[in-house]
Amino acid sequence: xxxxxxxxxxxxxxxxxxxxxxxxxxxxxxxxxxxxxxxxxxxxxxxxxxxxxxxxxxxxxxxxxxxxxxxxxxxxxxxxxxxxxxxxxxxxxxxxxxxxxxx
Amino acid sequence: xxxxxxxxxxxxxxxxxxxxxxxxxxxxxxxxxxxxxxxxxxxxxxxxxxxxxxxxxxxxxxxxxxxxxxxxxxxxxxxxxxxxxxxxxxxxxxxxxxxxxxxxxxxxxxxxxxxxxxxxxxxxxxxxxxxxxxxxxxxxxxxxxxxxxxxxxxxxxxxxxxxxxxxxxxxxxxxxxxxxxxxxxxxxxxxxxxxxxxxxxxxxxxxxxxxxxxxxxxxxxxxxxxxxxxxxxxxxxxxxxxxxxxxxxxxxxxxxxxxxxxxxxxxxxxxxxxxxxxxxxxxxxxxxxxxxxxxxxxxxxxxxxxxxxxxxxxxxxxxxxxxxxxxxxxxxxxxxxxxxxxxxxxxxxxxxxxxxxxxxxxxxxxxxxxxxxxxxxxxxxxxxxxxxxxxxxxxxxxxxxxxxxxxxxxxxxxxxxxxxxxxxxxxxxxxxxxxxxxxxxxxxxxxxxxxxxxxxxxxxxxxxxxxxxxxxxxxxxxxxxxxxxxxxxxxxxxxxxxxxxxxxxxxxxxxxxxxxxxxxxxxxxxxxxxxxxxxxxxxxxxxxxxx
Numbered sequence: 183x184x185x186x187x188x189x190x191x192x193x194x195x196x197x198x199x200x201x202x203x204x205x206x207x208x209x210x211x212x213x214x215x216x217x218x219x220x221x222x223x224x225x226x227x228x229x230x231x232x233x234x235x236x237x238x239x240x241x242x243x244x245x246x247x248x249x250x251x252x253x254x255x256x257x258x259x260x261x262x263x264x265x266x267x268x269x270x271x272x273x274x275x276x277x278x279x280x281x282x283x284x285x
Numbered sequence: 286x287x288x289x290x291x292x293x294x295x296x297x298x299x300x301x302x303x304x305x306x307x308x309x310x311x312x313x314x315x316x317x318x319x320x321x322x323x324x325x326x327x328x329x330x331x332x333x334x335x336x337x338x339x340x341x342x343x344x345x346x347x348x349x350x351x352x353x354x355x356x357x358x359x360x361x362x363x364x365x366x367x368x369x370x371x372x373x374x375x376x377x378x379x380x381x382x383x384x385x386x387x388x389x390x391x392x393x394x395x396x397x398x399x400x401x402x403x404x405x406x407x408x409x410x411x412x413x414x415x416x417x418x419x420x421x422x423x424x425x426x427x428x429x430x431x432x433x434x435x436x437x438x439x440x441x442x443x444x445x446x447x448x449x450x451x452x453x454x455x456x457x458x459x460x461x462x463x464x465x466x467x468x469x470x471x472x473x474x475x476x477x478x479x480x481x482x483x484x485x486x487x488x489x490x491x492x493x494x495x496x497x498x499x500x501x502x503x504x505x506x507x508x509x510x511x512x513x514x515x516x517x518x519x520x521x522x523x524x525x526x527x528x529x530x531x532x533x534x535x536x537x538x539x540x541x542x543x544x545x546x547x548x549x550x551x552x553x554x555x556x557x558x559x560x561x562x563x564x565x566x567x568x569x570x571x572x573x574x575x576x577x578x579x580x581x582x583x584x585x586x587x588x589x590x591x592x593x594x595x596x597x598x599x600x601x602x603x604x605x606x607x608x609x610x611x612x613x614x615x616x617x618x619x620x621x622x623x624x625x626x627x628x629x630x631x632x633x634x635x636x637x638x639x640x641x642x643x644x645x646x647x648x649x650x651x652x653x654x655x656x657x658x659x660x661x662x663x664x665x666x667x668x669x670x671x672x673x674x675x676x677x678x679x680x681x682x683x684x685x686x687x688x689x690x691x692x693x694x695x696x697x698x699x700x701x702x703x704x705x706x707x708x709x710x711x712x713x714x715x716x717x718x719x720x721x722x723x724x725x726x727x728x729x730x731x732x733x734x735x736x737x738x739x740x741x742x743x744x745x746x747x748x749x750x751x752x753x754x755x756x757x758x759x760x761x762x763x764x765x766x767x768x769x770x771x772x773x774x775x776x777x778x779x780x781x782x783x784x785x786x787x788x789x790x791x792x793x794x795x796x797x798x799x800x801x802x803x804x805x806x807x808x809x810x811x812x813x814x815x816x817x818x819x820x821x822x823x824x825x826x827x828x829x830x831x832x
Contacts, residue, residue: 199480202476219473223475239486243486249434257441261468264465267464268462270461272458
């Protein structure tokens with residue numbers, strides 16, 4: 183089967199990245215923001231894997247992608263715990279409601 | 286063939302890498318012990334802070350041994366001793382050894398502070414110290430990273446435990462808000478940085494720091510190629526995009542404008558001990574990593590790249606000047622001590638970034654062929670290292686005294702410090718020393734650090750005049766900052782303690798009093814005996830510019 187080439191993968195990665203950034207910027211729900219972060223991390227992962235296939239980066243790219251998957255899981259665990267803690271104290275997960283610290 | 290590869294890998298790991306990674310391993314052993322203590326129940330017998338302190342002391346001892354052996358190794362054998370380890374992912378040199386020493390010394394001080402101020406209670410102790418030690422392991426990795434993978438790995442390993450530490454006190458609205466803001470900002474910045482790393486690694490086909498500069502030179506060919514060539518222009522744009530995205534991640538860690546929003550909120554919401562830890566340790570590690578990364582990218586180049594690097598250096602200088610100015614202006618109106626220190630942290634990140642800017646501008650001149658610039662740009666790194674050494678003590682001092690005062694009067698508002706100067710002289714004199722040093726008044730250490738950074742800015746001005754503008758802004762900022770720091774001391778000494786306020790009795794010869802002296806005396810020593818650290822800093826900085 184013919185390969186679609188590097189640029190197609192990079193394009194999908196870029197679309198994912200922009201979706202993630204937009205999601206982080208406009209979502210008011212804390213969990214929604216974290217989902218945006220996951221999109222961004224995975225867009226970078228897609229890049230790494232594509233570069234591993236098509237450029238001299240080779241296996242390094244796949245190894246980096248594996249590490250990123252593990253780190254994303256760790257980060258999600260901590261972030262969800264913090265979100266839960268925020269919910270326990272504020273009875274909401276709306277990030278705009280965290281407005282005690284200002285000035 | 287496979288067996289030969291395996292044997293050589295095993296030899297490299299056991300004979301060299303494990304010894305060089307000793308401090309990290311000692312900390313990891315401490316973490317495992319802390320977790321096992323929870324599991325097997327011996328945390329009731331041995332308090333967790335002793336386990337953490339033992340791990341930190343062991344790591345500090347090991348890093349001291351590595352530091353001394355690095356400085357006493359004779360130069361002829363140096364090639365085998367220094368250089369990459371763990372098959373190229375990490376690198377070992379005097380620079381990394383010195384920053385690791387700073388970080389572990391700082392960790393020991395922070396652990397002592399948490400024991401004195403009792404912020405993690407007996408129930409939470411193991412969790413808190415696990416997070417603290419874990420964050421420091423990440424920072425140690427940042428200091429000796431030699432691969433783009435390790436850049437991301439180190440930053441994340443340092444950040445993720447910090448998020449949890451910011452919201453450590455349960456049932457506090459402010460704490461949970463601080464942690465949420467921290468994690469949302471931090472995760473976003475890390476994601477953007479990772480995307481930038483993916484672009485850079487993909488473009489160059491490598492993540493190895495030794496290779497990056499060479500591949501860039503190959504990519505941009507000979508000096509005669511012009512930027513109007515469309516393919517080359519696209520490559521330059523991709524490179525710029527990747528570098529800017531990577532810088533976003535660093536700007537978040539260093540709390541540089543415009544990615545500073547989390548700093549005041551997190552420092553106010555988190556306990557002062559955590560604030561002190563974040564403001565010093567994560568800055569020191571991030572600056573060490575930034576220096577390494579910048580030098581890896583700028584290690585070689587062609588004429589077209591030289592212009593690009595000069596522009597980048599000036600841009601970093603402008604950002605540094607904006608950061609310092611913003612931090613100092615915003616600190617004026619603060620009424621909460623921790624929040625004021627947070628803005629002062631932003632301002633100091635700006636000063637230290639100026640050293641990086643000076644180094645970048647000088648390096649861009651070096652690519653142009655002026656070889657004398659290598660030594661001059663090493664002075665910028667020397668200044669940065671000296672500043673970090675002083676900053677370690679003065680900022681830790683300010684935060685720890687804030688924590689100790691909080692334990693006495695249960696408040697962190699500057700207003701509540703009225704008249705404290707006569708009731709708790711040790712605390713207030715110590716605070717005065719820290720604040721004067723943060724301003725940069727002689728004969729304290731902060732003065733020498735600032736002088737070194739400003740001197741390298743002056744030197745960089747001969748390559749491009751814009752550095753003199755940055756220098757002028759930096760000098761002006763120093764004057765500006767005097768007023769809000771002095772305001773705290775004025776409140777402490779020149780106003781009466783209000784009637785009905787709790788009387789504070791803080792004996793000088795208690796363990797807390799001795800701790801305050803131990804942290805503040807080095808500020809004076811570093812201001813008077815400059816050679817004590819500057820020699821080591823110079824040797825550490827020089828090795829970065831050898832090639």
